[in-house]
Amino acid sequence: MGNKRLIAVLSLFWLLLTACVSQPQLQDQNRVLNTELKHARIELYEAEEKIKNLNAELNKLKQENTHSTEKLTDLQLKNTYLKNINIKLSQNVERLSQNVERLNNDLKKKKSVIKLQDKVIRLLDDTKKTIATSLKEEIAAQEIELVEMEDILKVVFIDKILFNSGRVDINQKGKKILLVVADSVRAHADQNIMVEGHTDNRPLGPTLKERFPSNWELSAARAAAVVRFLQKEGRLQPERLSAHGYSYYRPVASNKKIEGRHQNRRIEIILSPFK
Numbered sequence: 207m208g209n210k211r212l213i214a215v216l217s218l219f220w221l222l223l224t225a226c227v228s229q230p231q232l233q234d235q236n237r238v239l240n241t242e243l244k245h246a247r248i249e250l251y252e253a254e255e256k257i258k259n260l261n262a263e264l265n266k267l268k269q270e271n272t273h274s275t276e277k278l279t280d281l282q283l284k285n286t287y288l289k290n291i292n293i294k295l296s297q298n299v300e301r302l303s304q305n306v307e308r309l310n311n312d313l314k315k316k317k318s319v320i321k322l323q324d325k326v327i328r329l330l331d332d333t334k335k336t337i338a339t340s341l342k343e344e345i346a347a348q349e350i351e352l353v354e355m356e357d358i359l360k361v362v363f364i365d366k367i368l369f370n371s372g373r374v375d376i377n378q379k380g381k382k383i384l385l386v387v388a389d390s391v392r393a394h395a396d397q398n399i400m401v402e403g404h405t406d407n408r409p410l411g412p413t414l415k416e417r418f419p420s421n422w423e424l425s426a427a428r429a430a431a432v433v434r435f436l437q438k439e440g441r442l443q444p445e446r447l448s449a450h451g452y453s454y455y456r457p458v459a460s461n462k463k464i465e466g467r468h469q470n471r472r473i474e475i476i477l478s479p480f481k
Contacts (some may be wrong), residue, residue: 219317221348223294226229227363241406242264242376251339256417262376266306273283274313281376288324292318292446297299314414323359327357330354330357330358330359333359333390333391333394333397333477334352334354334359336389337352337361337386337387339388340386340390341383341386344367347365348364348365349365350362350363350364350365350367350383351364355404357478357479358391358476358477358478359476359477359478360474360475360476360477361387361472361474361475361476361477362472362474363383363472363473363475364468364469364471364472365378365468365469365471365473366382366471367379367380368380368383368384368428368473369416369428369431369433369473370411372411372413372414373429374417374424374428374431376431376432381435381439382431383434384439385438385439385440386450387436387440387475388439388440388441390441391442391477392440392442395443395446396479396480397446397479397480397481398446398448398476398477398478398479399436399442399446399447399448399475399476399477400447400448400449400450400475400478401429401430401432401433401447401448401449401450401451401474401475401476402449402450402451402452402473402474402475402476403424403425403426403427403428403429403435403450403452403454403473403474404425404432404450404452404454404455404456404470404471404472405424405453405454405470405471406456406461406466406467406470406471407421407427407454407457407467407470408452408461412423420452420453421450421453422451424451424453425452425453425454426449426450426451427451428451428473429449429450429473430475432475433447433448433449454470457470458470458472
């Protein structure tokens with residue numbers, strides 16, 4: 207549109223000149239106008255090329271802006287994703303820290319328990335060796351049995367070694383043996399001492415029947431007699447001692463045979479650590 211208007215103006219101007227001036231003048235003016243027209247066309251071409259270049263740069267800038275916007279959106283999404291990952295990682299680290307702390311506490315407790323168990327085992331082993339050495343004749347004669355179970359040591363007195371038949375008072379041999387046991391455990395203040403009384407399933411004789419209604423009372427009375435002796439004569443702390451009677455309901459052998467009944471009539475002293 208601009209080019210047409212320029213050509214029209216120049217043509218009109220040319221007509222006016224030709225009407226007013228002479229031929230030589232017109233030729234000079236024509237040359238000048240042609241020159242100016244060439245320059246105008248060159249400037250016009252250059253302007254159009256510049257516009258084309260500017261439009262190309264503008265399109266390029268638009269594309270770069272679109273790309274930058276897309277890249278920014280992508281970075282924002284990645285940033286949000288990484289923030290969420292960071293939050294989860296922080297939560298996981300916190301949980302792991304708590305788990306590690308709990309595991310460390312459990313490990314400390316287990317180490318403490320193992321240390322205590324090692325100490326208990328050593329004490330029981332020392333006690334067992336002392337009793338085994340001091341009462342080797344009775345053990346050899348199968349009047350006393352030593353039974354070790356995990357963190358427990360049982361000293362089993364079979365049949366009449368502590369009590370004469372039909373009696374609930376400890377005989378002289380039994381007292382000597384119990385003093386040996388007391389000497390072996392006196393220094394180990396962190397050991398419980400539980401005394402259990404057991405009988406066979408035979409009914410009580412007339413003499414015992416006058417004092418005890420059943421084997422329940424007889425087994426408990428013999429266990430209590432041992433506890434009382436260990437406290438008074440054996441000088442053991444009473445808080446370490448306890449007595450239980452089980453009648454004939456925890457046999458270690460069959461009551462149908464004499465040998466079985468002989469084994470079931472027993473006193474057990476059970477050494478264990480304080481819980």
